[in-house]
Amino acid sequence: MGRIVVISSSPLLAEGVCAALRSVVGWDVRIGRATDDADAWVQLGDEIVVRGARGASAQLAADSSAARLRAALAAVLEGLSVRETPWLTGAPAHEPLTPRELEVFELLGKGLSNRDIAGVLGISMHTAKYHVGQILAKVEASTRAEAVSAGLRSGLIGL
Numbered sequence: 001m002g003r004i005v006v007i008s009s010s011p012l013l014a015e016g017v018c019a020a021l022r023s024v025v026g027w028d029v030r031i032g033r034a035t036d037d038a039d040a041w042v043q044l045g046d047e048i049v050v051r052g053a054r055g056a057s058a059q060l061a062a063d064s065s066a067a068r069l070r071a072a073l074a075a076v077l078e079g080l081s082v083r084e085t086p087w088l089t090g091a092p093a094h095e096p097l098t099p100r101e102l103e104v105f106e107l108l109g110k111g112l113s114n115r116d117i118a119g120v121l122g123i124s125m126h127t128a129k130y131h132v133g134q135i136l137a138k139v140e141a142s143t144r145a146e147a148v149s150a151g152l153r154s155g156l157i158g159l
Contacts, residue, residue, distance in 0.1 A: 002077045005032035008044035017044060020066035021073065040076050042069070050076045058082035095138045097156065104131040109148045109157040 004027055008014035014031045021029045021042070034041050034051075043049045050058035050072055056079045058072035064084060072082045097105065100121075107117045118128040132144070139154075141147035151157040 002027045002040065002073075003038045004029045004040050004042060004073065005034070005036045005038040006030070006042045006044065007032065007034055010044070013044055017042060017066075017069070021070060024070055024074075027073075040073060042073065048072075050082075052076040052079065054079050056081050058084075060084045097135065097138055101131055101135050101138070102156065104128065105135050105147075105151055105157050108132060108135065108144060109151060 004021060006014045006017050006021070006029065008017070008031075011031065018029045018031060021027060032038070034043070038053065040050055040052045043051070045062070047062050048058075048060040048064060048069060050060070050069075056076045058076050058081065060068060060072055060082075061084055064072075068084065072084070075082045103121060104117055107120055112120065114128045114132060115125050117123075117132070118125040121128070136142070136144070136147050139147050139150045139156075141150055148157070
């Protein structure tokens with residue numbers, strides 16, 4: 001059973017979060033203080049911070065859904081640390097990529113050269129180079145490796 005303490009300067013907000021978390025079977029959720037004996041603490045403020053007794057933590061946007069909070073709390077109780085990124089939670093921090101750019105991005109993530117990307121997609125090498133340039137600009141990266149790193153972090157591409 002997970003013992004969870006919710007900490008907030010707003011009792012009304014704390015009670016609402018407690019109600020959202022109590023829906024999980026096996027979680028004992030209550031309003032309290034950080035000094036209370038618990039497996040995890042949920043602190044409400046400009047952002048939601050979850051701290052686990054074993055050092056795991058989570059940071060979520062203040063307007064995160066109850067489902068995201070429950071998932072982050074479950075991860076912290078398992079000893080994992082979570083950080084919600086702006087690219088996954090709100091509007092993208094960049095211009096959206098086209099479906100073709102997403103295809104190119106996936107191949108870029110696999111380490112393919114412009115020539116190889118062109119061959120796989122049946123486009124000219126010049127067109128592949130153009131798409132790679134657009135991707136770099138849209139994710140605000142200066143190198144292919146930096147773009148792939150940003151794509152992985154944002155969930156735009158997978159491994």
